[in-house]
Amino acid sequence: xxxxxxxxxxxxxxxxxxxxxxxxxxxxxxxxxxxxxxxxxxxxxxxxxxxxxxxxxxxxxxxxxxxxxxxxxxxxxxxxxxxxxxxxxxxxxxxxxxxxxxxxxxxxxxxxxxxxxxxxxxxxxxxxxxxxxxxxxxxxxxxxxxxxxxxxxxxxxxxxxxxxxxxxxxxxxxxxxxxxxxxxxxxxxxxxxxxxxxxxxxxxxxxxxxxxxxxxxxx
Numbered sequence: 324x325x326x327x328x329x330x331x332x333x334x335x336x337x338x339x340x341x342x343x344x345x346x347x348x349x350x351x352x353x354x355x356x357x358x359x360x361x362x363x364x365x366x367x368x369x370x371x372x373x374x375x376x377x378x379x380x381x382x383x384x385x386x387x388x389x390x391x392x393x394x395x396x397x398x399x400x401x402x403x404x405x406x407x408x409x410x411x412x413x414x415x416x417x418x419x420x421x422x423x424x425x426x427x428x429x430x431x432x433x434x435x436x437x438x439x440x441x442x443x444x445x446x447x448x449x450x451x452x453x454x455x456x457x458x459x460x461x462x463x464x465x466x467x468x469x470x471x472x473x474x475x476x477x478x479x480x481x482x483x484x485x486x487x488x489x490x491x492x493x494x495x496x497x498x499x500x501x502x503x504x505x506x507x508x509x510x511x512x513x514x515x516x517x518x519x520x521x522x523x524x525x526x527x528x529x530x531x532x533x534x535x536x537x538x539x540x541x542x
Contacts, residue, residue, distance in 0.1 A: 362464040363506055367474040377473055384490070387478055388530050393491035398500040401447075401515050405455045408435030408447050418444050421460045424510060426542045442466040450516075453528070453536055457515040470511055472504070480505055481538055488530055492520070499526060501533045507541075
């Protein structure tokens with residue numbers, strides 16, 4: 324699950340097709356910004372070619388969040404995680420670094436805790452109105468990994484905290500997936516909640532409802 328989530332979060336929105344002008348592949352785009360040391364790399368100066376690459380299949384909505392074309396399997400992966408959790412084999416101790424960052428409401432005990440590495444954990448919750456929620460915390464540097472974040476995608480999520488807010492959609496399907504991504508105290512946070520398109524193919528949840536739901540879990 325770890326590698327799939329990482330790759331989907333980083334590159335699925337920029338799937339390049341062979342059409343002129345040629346979009347660079349991932350290695351070409353990362354070459355000018357990648358560093359040998361692990362950690363979170365914020366890309367804040369894109370070339371025109373890089374900008375075409377990263378904004379392919381992505382646009383900004385009138386409300387300020389990103390709209391992304393995504394595979395339907397990606398949109399449904401929180402539901403698959405919930406089915407796995409209900410089998411009763413997915414509860415592991417919460418790592419200390421996660422306990423230091425979270426303020427889980429008493430009524431929202433996690434249904435499952437997936438420890439993907441000593442420094443990466445995903446918690447699954449069942450919210451009474453929002454349904455399945457996934458929250459991933461990852462100390463990227465401690466895991467010896469790299470994570471690339473695009474500054475142009477970011478907006479203010481909470482007071483003093485910027486990150487990305489996106490809505491993944493798949494043609495022909497009403498089910499969609501909200502995702503928030505932000506960094507706090509060197510820890511990458513990913514927050515996922517499903518939604519359904521209604522009239523005029525608008526999401527049922529507002530961006531503010533998603534951000535408020537995420538903020539409720541944070542100290």
